[in-house]
Amino acid sequence: MASLSAAAASSADSATISADACAKVIDGKLVAKQIREEIAIEIAKMKDAIGVVPGLAVILVGSRKDSQTYVRNKKKACEAVGIKSYEVNLPEDTSEDEVLKHIATFNGDPSVHGILVQLPLPHHMNDENILNAVSIEKDVDGFHPLNIGRLAMQGRDPFFVPCTPKGCMELLHRYGVEIKGKRAVVIGRSNIVGMPAALLLQKANATVSIVHSKTKNPEEITRQADIVIAAVGVANLVRGSWIKPGASIIDVGINPVDDPESPRGYRLVGDVCYEEASKVAGAITPVPGGVGPMTIAMLLSNTLESAKRIHNFK
Numbered sequence: 001m002a003s004l005s006a007a008a009a010s011s012a013d014s015a016t017i018s019a020d021a022c023a024k025v026i027d028g029k030l031v032a033k034q035i036r037e038e039i040a041i042e043i044a045k046m047k048d049a050i051g052v053v054p055g056l057a058v059i060l061v062g063s064r065k066d067s068q069t070y071v072r073n074k075k076k077a078c079e080a081v082g083i084k085s086y087e088v089n090l091p092e093d094t095s096e097d098e099v100l101k102h103i104a105t106f107n108g109d110p111s112v113h114g115i116l117v118q119l120p121l122p123h124h125m126n127d128e129n130i131l132n133a134v135s136i137e138k139d140v141d142g143f144h145p146l147n148i149g150r151l152a153m154q155g156r157d158p159f160f161v162p163c164t165p166k167g168c169m170e171l172l173h174r175y176g177v178e179i180k181g182k183r184a185v186v187i188g189r190s191n192i193v194g195m196p197a198a199l200l201l202q203k204a205n206a207t208v209s210i211v212h213s214k215t216k217n218p219e220e221i222t223r224q225a226d227i228v229i230a231a232v233g234v235a236n237l238v239r240g241s242w243i244k245p246g247a248s249i250i251d252v253g254i255n256p257v258d259d260p261e262s263p264r265g266y267r268l269v270g271d272v273c274y275e276e277a278s279k280v281a282g283a284i285t286p287v288p289g290g291v292g293p294m295t296i297a298m299l300l301s302n303t304l305e306s307a308k309r310i311h312n313f314k
């Protein structure tokens with residue numbers, strides 16, 4: 001499928017370009033914007049009808065720059081759609097008990113419908129103790145073991161689906177990617193992305209394989225997939241040769257790589273080598289501008305869903 005444009009691009013490169021089929025870009029930034037607009041309308045309706053404003057509490061422990069940025073972005077996104085945000089910033093050396101006290105307060109506060117404890121937590125804290133303490137009815141991250149367990153069971157719906165995998169599914173749905181009966185491969189098996197993404201794909205009737213660090217032939221298995229969700233945190237791991245022609249690729253990775261020419265000194269790349277994969281795939285998410293913005297949109301969606309459920313507003 002060599003074409004004029006590929007040949008014209010550069011005569012030096014043309015020998016290495018075997019195909020220039022160009023995947024459709026799955027624009028997460030655009031979809032996230034649409035979803036935020038939909039959410040803002042629903043929130044205004046609920047406020048009019050029953051006088052309730054959804055509330056999201058965010059607990060940040062320590063002073064990691066990236067976490068501070070995420071929390072600031074979440075707060076801005078809340079304000080823009082009409083969600084009231086409550087923020088608690090605690091120093092790095094805060095005790096686990098102190099964090100648990102804040103969680104208990106928010107659990108009992110009727111103006112708070114969602115509680116998020118920003119991860120990663122400092123090393124002296126036990127994540128499980130903290131995540132266990134969040135009321136499952138306010139667990140908008142979907143990280144409580146009971147919510148994860150329910151996701152894994154048939155006929156036992158969780159209160160909340162974790163935001164990043166939910167965002168991946170939403171992108172597939174909104175771009176009309178058929179899931180039922182298709183082969184899907186999830187690369188990575190983390191509690192917060194890989195595992196729940198695999199469960200959601202399975203719930204949507206895909207046949208799912210999980211590829212991980214001990215998988216013998218990841219390339220061969222991935223090449224069988226009509227749908228790939230990559231969530232390992234290794235820059236450019238998935239090469240063009242791993243991709244089945246026409247497959248839909250959702251790239252969850254957000255990896256900084258040194259780039260002296262970029263203003264920040266680094267740029268962000270996914271787990272998928274975009275340049276190669278976009279020549280083979282049928283559709284692909286970019287990084288940035290793919291799954292990242294969807295994660296925040298789904299957090300807002302979960303917070304609205306929680307307020308509606310708690311106040312029995314349809």
Ligand SMILES: Nc1nc(=O)c2c([nH]1)NC[C@@H]1CN(c3ccc(C(=O)N[C@@H](CCC(=O)O)C(=O)O)cc3)C=[N+]21
Nearest residue numbers: 116117118119120141163288289290291292293295296
């Ligand atoms: N309790 C908890 N819940 C989380 O949901 C959670 C967390 N902890 N800890 C950290 C990760 C990471 N995360 C992201 C959210 C948005 C973007 C995002 O919007 N990224 C943009 C911009 C990236 C940039 O330019 O810096 C993009 O990909 O286009 C990325 C990453 C949520 N996380």
